[in-house]
Amino acid sequence: MSISRREFGVLGAAALAFRARHANAGERDVFVFGQDLPANLDPHQILDLGMTGYALNTYDNLYRYEDNPPKMQPWLAISHTSSPDGLVWDFKLRQGVKFHDGSELAADDVVYSVQRLLGIGRAPAAPFLPTLKPESVNAPDRYTVRFTLDRPYGPFFGMIPMVFIVNPRAVKPHEEAGDWGARWLASNEAGSGAYRLIPSSYLPLEHADVEKYDDHFYSWRENSQAIKKVEWRPTKVTSTRVLALLNGTIDMTDSFLPVDQVERIDKAPNAHVAKNVTMRLLVIRMNNTKPPFDNINARKCFAHAFNYTGFIEEIVKGNALRNPAPLPNNIWGYPKDVAGYDFDLAKAKEYFQKAVAEGAPMRRPIELHVQQPLEQTIQAGQLFQSDLAWIGINLKMVNDTFANMTSASAKAETTPEMWIHWVSTYYVDPDNWIGQMYDSRFHGTWKASCWYTNPSVDELLRKARSMVDQEDRAPLYEQAARLIVADSPDIWIYNMIEVCGISNRVQGFRHCPVGSGGEVRWMRLSA
Amino acid sequence: MLPFLLRRALHAVPTLFGLLIVTFLLIRIVPADPAAALAGDNATPQQIENIRHQYGFDRPILEQLVLYLGQVLRFNFGESQYSHRPVGMDIRQRLPATLELTAAALLIATGLGIPLGVIAGVYHNRWPDFLLRVISITGVAVAAFWFAIMLQLLFAMQLEWLPLRGRLGDGIVPSPDLTGSLILDSLLAGRWDVLWDALRHLVLPAVTLSLGGLATITRFTRAGVIETMQKDFVLYERAVGYPRRRLIWIYVLRNSVTAAVTQIGLLFGALIAGAVVVEAIFDWPGIGNYAVLAILTADYKVMLAVTLLIGVIYTVVNILTDLVHGLLDPRLREQL
Numbered sequence: 001m002s003i004s005r006r007e008f009g010v011l012g013a014a015a016l017a018f019r020a021r022h023a024n025a026g027e028r029d030v031f032v033f034g035q036d037l038p039a040n041l042d043p044h045q046i047l048d049l050g051m052t053g054y055a056l057n058t059y060d061n062l063y064r065y066e067d068n069p070p071k072m073q074p075w076l077a078i079s080h081t082s083s084p085d086g087l088v089w090d091f092k093l094r095q096g097v098k099f100h101d102g103s104e105l106a107a108d109d110v111v112y113s114v115q116r117l118l119g120i121g122r123a124p125a126a127p128f129l130p131t132l133k134p135e136s137v138n139a140p141d142r143y144t145v146r147f148t149l150d151r152p153y154g155p156f157f158g159m160i161p162m163v164f165i166v167n168p169r170a171v172k173p174h175e176e177a178g179d180w181g182a183r184w185l186a187s188n189e190a191g192s193g194a195y196r197l198i199p200s201s202y203l204p205l206e207h208a209d210v211e212k213y214d215d216h217f218y219s220w221r222e223n224s225q226a227i228k229k230v231e232w233r234p235t236k237v238t239s240t241r242v243l244a245l246l247n248g249t250i251d252m253t254d255s256f257l258p259v260d261q262v263e264r265i266d267k268a269p270n271a272h273v274a275k276n277v278t279m280r281l282l283v284i285r286m287n288n289t290k291p292p293f294d295n296i297n298a299r300k301c302f303a304h305a306f307n308y309t310g311f312i313e314e315i316v317k318g319n320a321l322r323n324p325a326p327l328p329n330n331i332w333g334y335p336k337d338v339a340g341y342d343f344d345l346a347k348a349k350e351y352f353q354k355a356v357a358e359g360a361p362m363r364r365p366i367e368l369h370v371q372q373p374l375e376q377t378i379q380a381g382q383l384f385q386s387d388l389a390w391i392g393i394n395l396k397m398v399n400d401t402f403a404n405m406t407s408a409s410a411k412a413e414t415t416p417e418m419w420i421h422w423v424s425t426y427y428v429d430p431d432n433w434i435g436q437m438y439d440s441r442f443h444g445t446w447k448a449s450c451w452y453t454n455p456s457v458d459e460l461l462r463k464a465r466s467m468v469d470q471e472d473r474a475p476l477y478e479q480a481a482r483l484i485v486a487d488s489p490d491i492w493i494y495n496m497i498e499v500c501g502i503s504n505r506v507q508g509f510r511h512c513p514v515g516s517g518g519e520v521r522w523m524r525l526s527a
Numbered sequence: 528m529l530p531f532l533l534r535r536a537l538h539a540v541p542t543l544f545g546l547l548i549v550t551f552l553l554i555r556i557v558p559a560d561p562a563a564a565l566a567g568d569n570a571t572p573q574q575i576e577n578i579r580h581q582y583g584f585d586r587p588i589l590e591q592l593v594l595y596l597g598q599v600l601r602f603n604f605g606e607s608q609y610s611h612r613p614v615g616m617d618i619r620q621r622l623p624a625t626l627e628l629t630a631a632a633l634l635i636a637t638g639l640g641i642p643l644g645v646i647a648g649v650y651h652n653r654w655p656d657f658l659l660r661v662i663s664i665t666g667v668a669v670a671a672f673w674f675a676i677m678l679q680l681l682f683a684m685q686l687e688w689l690p691l692r693g694r695l696g697d698g699i700v701p702s703p704d705l706t707g708s709l710i711l712d713s714l715l716a717g718r719w720d721v722l723w724d725a726l727r728h729l730v731l732p733a734v735t736l737s738l739g740g741l742a743t744i745t746r747f748t749r750a751g752v753i754e755t756m757q758k759d760f761v762l763y764e765r766a767v768g769y770p771r772r773r774l775i776w777i778y779v780l781r782n783s784v785t786a787a788v789t790q791i792g793l794l795f796g797a798l799i800a801g802a803v804v805v806e807a808i809f810d811w812p813g814i815g816n817y818a819v820l821a822i823l824t825a826d827y828k829v830m831l832a833v834t835l836l837i838g839v840i841y842t843v844v845n846i847l848t849d850l851v852h853g854l855l856d857p858r859l860r861e862q863l
Contacts, residue, residue: 030697039609039824046609123566126574186611203620204610205820206812231697236807236816239676240692247684249691403825407563410575444572446563 030209030229031506031520034241034250037205037232040186041197043164044116047123047426053518057230058210059164059191060217062091062110062145063157065514068276069330070428072157076105076165076192076217077145086152086468091160093143097217099167100189100196107139112168114147116180127159127427152466154473158429161514166190194218194521195230208232218521223508225524238375245271245501251525252506255498255516258375259317265501275319276511278498279328279425281433282320284368284380284491289412289451292360299488301351301362303341305387306491310343315379320494325481326434328495332470333430333477338485340492349391362393369400369419377420380493409449422496423447425513430477435461438484452489532846539842546838547599547831551592554827561825565608582608599835605828607821614832618814622836623707624694625806625813629798631733636740637791641784643741644748648783649775651753659745666742671801675735675808682731690728692810699724732809736801740794747790751783758782785855792848796841 038051043059056064062077074080077091097105115134117125131153138146149156167190174184187204189197194216201209212220212228220226233250235241242261244250246268257265257273265273284306292298312320323329324340356362368384370377378397385395402421409415423433439461442448457480464476498516502509505526511517562579579585583594598605604614647659683691694709695701701709702716710729713721755761756779764774803815810816814833821829 032697040611121574121577126566126571129574130571183606183611186609203812204607204612204617206810206816233693233697233810235692235810236819237672240679240808240810243679243684244691247687247691249693401823401825403561403823407561407825410563410572442571444575 029227029525030231031227031252031523031525032250033230033232033518034235034244034253035232035518036234036254037208040204041189041202041208042182042185044113044120044124044166044180045122045182045186047126047162049424049516052426052515054208054232055164055191056193056515056519057195057521058189058193058197059166060097060105060193061161061164062093063160065161065428065512066510068278068511068513070425070512070514072161075161076110080157082157082468086154086156087149089147089149089156090140091145091147093145094217095143097192098215099170099192100213101167101170102215103167103169105165105167105192106142107145108142109168110145110163110165111137111139113165114145114163116166116171117163119180120182124162127155127162127431131156152468154465154467155427155429155431155435158431159427162427165192167192192216194220194226201231205234207234216521220521223522223524227520227523227525230520242501245503248503251503253501255500256374256376257499257501259315259319261501262317262319262499270505271501271503274498274500274502274509274511274517276498276500276513276517277321277330278496278513278516279331279428280496280498280513281323281326281328281423282376282380282420282493282496283326283423283437284384284418284420284493285416285450286490287412287415287417287449287451288453288489289415290417292355292362292364292366293417295355295358295360296487297351297358298355298360298362300341301348301355301391301393302388303488303491304344304348304351305391305393306341306384306493307343307387308493311380311383312494315383316376316494319497319499321497323492323495324485326437326484326490326492327430327477327481328425328433330495331428331430331433333434333464333474333481335478335481335485338482340485341488343387345387345391352391352393365394365396367396367398367417369398369405369416371402371405371421372399380420405449406446409446410444412443412451415449415451419449421446428514430473431461431465434477434481434484435465438480438489450489452484452487454483454487457483531849535846535849539846543835543838543842544596547596547835548592550831550834551595552588554830555588555591561608561827595831604832604835607826607829609824609826614828617817617829618832618836620707621812621814621817624811625799625802625815627708627710628729628732628736628802628805628811628813629795631729632736632740632798633791633795635733635737636744636794639737640741640744641748641780641787644745644787645752645775645780645783647745647749648752648756651749651756656749659749663742663745666738666745669738671735671738671804672808674738675731675805678731678735679808689730694725694728694811695721696724696728732805732811735808736798736805739801740791740798743790743794744787747787748784751786752779755779755783781855785852788851788855789848792844792851795844796837799837799840 035053036050038046038048038054040046043051043055060076062075063072064075066073076094076097078094080089080091082089093107099105114137118128118134131149131151136148140146170190171181171185174181176183187202188199194213195210196213198209198211209231212226235244238258238261241253242264245253262273265271286293286299288294308322312322325335325338327334352362368381370381381397388395405416405419426432436442436447438452438457440453440458443451460476460480464473467473506523507526508523509517510522562584563575565578566575606613643659647656650656679691682689699721702712702718702721705712705715709725710722713725761779802813803819806813806815807819818833
């Protein structure tokens, strides 16, 4: 078969038409996120990385974490006071803040928002419920909100940024059968944030667009070239996500990129990788109620058998910092003197023999549940499997989902023998990690899924939680961490360095571990 | 024909009912507790218990099953525990995207598979047959995700001819939603810009999805043609000098495609199920993608509804396949 000159010309023109059309995509003046959307759009129902990124752009909170390490900045509140006993907290509100419908944001709206959060009682309410009742929030005047706690609660102030303020005038007309408007707000928006949702653009978990809110109280004074429109276009598969960044279809990826993709972006002329130390721990959990993990020597054997340096340097290529204790090494309350466990197969073998002598069933197959589709958990499992085999332990990997594993951890008997996960930053307080992972009060939640019990640790953590001053609390967390490390209930691997692919046309990216740098109000697009 | 249709529809009811019961039990027997997933990070056991009670997850499983079946009989598939949107509405919104993708893939697989199968059969054990055998075996063996990435690298990244992902380009305003199919809607509205953009987005996912089907149809058609070519009537027609092209493409083909048609029917269901992978790679907003997200978040009502939907599609396609058999083969028509 031969192609005539005329046919060749037609084909060439068609190819150019294809290329020209594609090139137009790069001229958009919108910012496109490749990150996941939350499962719905109500900030009082969902608490995950997707929601934090979305809510920080569309809603406001009383205080807000900024930069890295995160600092609390007054936001809707201009100041706060607390009573000497730490029970009463007053927040003074900024005046003239407008919701997206133009109505003014006042103290009653904050009270409604907190009551709604507690009334719905989902994930974002969880840390408040033990100490705050809906009726204990009120508005002494139009611009003051008062919280009266049941008991002093150290993490309280650090948790305040988790409360996003919703507009009751927008939500209440949509309430059905006492649902706090949950059904409506799941697909709509009622905030005052720097961007507002274009509701018609929303398809759950697939796409959503927001546009710049010109009347935002912040007045865009630090960014005169702020981005006018932001589109969420989540990509489910890592390779597609990275290709989309490289061909200009999206401007920013998630922060869980595998190493090969990081190297690929690093070599690209039109994108780069932003690396930021964060507060996200990778932990291998051991179910301390199930043999052999009810034996301390068995746990220490496993702790010495993980190749921490090899994993951090070879598998994640240095994009993590060794973190040998149960809270991030860049937060107050971290015990600097704790060395933790090193990779030493001779010591592991020694503990293996001690455990066997004490009757621990070390030779039976042990199951490690890894998370699909998070590749790093699988790589960690494979590395662990090969080293454990050297000392005679048969580790079997089980593919699982996060939802399954969190559900299974409701009971000790259904909790996996071992599983691997991250603990991210939702509020910057040691309680977010060590407090909820090792206080036996939280047994039955996925964070406490090692089922560790130590009355001395419980006492220290509860005492720390009942105090307000950081200086008083820090030594208690340090002491608790030392005791926990000595008992070796889990295997703490690293504190993550977030690696996020960003288009070179994006300027002004500022990273904060809370929200993973997803706040767009700082950013602008270069020509 | 009508009694046949009614009989098959009645037979389908217990099948679908059984499918629903088995799926329900499988999903609810695994240790996943949707209440814990809903309660999220930091939740206390009491909160999880409250949510479990609120959603009725603490009731006996048989009671939950009966309640659910009662809902399904009223065509109420419940609501997603995350999006709070009726599952039926979500499916209505996403199904056209999957049907569009599946139909395009089936069109490619059939449009290419049958002629290639005929060529392979006619040139049995000669070089076109050897070449097509290699291609069809490769088509069956190659993993869809690998093939998809290769297509993305070549056509979206290197040549920049086709879009990498999605269903419509950013900035393209779709035509009014009448059928849910971007292609049909743009045709009805005369929006050629939308049609062109939608077709360009459809090419890579449809080609990826069609690969396995194309190989299967080619192989079944080839086998049918080889068998038919041995029949007496073909020998006779050839002997009397009947035009070869007409003989092969009308008479031989018609007598050879029965098995391939059965495969096409089964393929339609398989392609819908296979769309899960393809939709995830190309960010195609269909029910496959929806099902994957439901599995990852333990959103069990979505899982059940999608399973039932795929079951219904399989059943309907099977019935249609039997009808087509009847049209192709007069001997079978009497049994309808």
